[in-house]
Amino acid sequence: MVRAWYIKDIDVSKGDNPKAQNHQTPPKYVQVEELEKIGFLYFKIDVENFVSEGKLTKIKTERNYTYEDTIDVSKKGLGDKYEELVNIFRCLINLLFYNE
Secondary structure, eight states: OOOOEEEEEOOGGGGTTTTOOBBBBSSEEEOOHHHHHHHHHOOOOOTTTHHHHHHHHHHHHHHOOOOOOOOOOOOHHGGGGGGHHHHHHHHHHHHHHOOO
């Protein structure tokens, strides 16, 4: 499931943390349809069966993708870097959906 939201105005000089989720009050979520209008792509793929399911292969073929990367975003896969990378992704997502 994808959850995206508009973030509140933040002021780092006042102690606001740009890496936090920074929900507006009350939270204002963005629907997937709204994200699609601005070119955001979302595909739900079963990680346990994606090879046999063929959905990823179909997406790659339709979009002419000739490469792929696999990233194991788990404590086991990332070790000591897990928390750091989770915070980087949170910050990136917040920047992408910053509401001015």
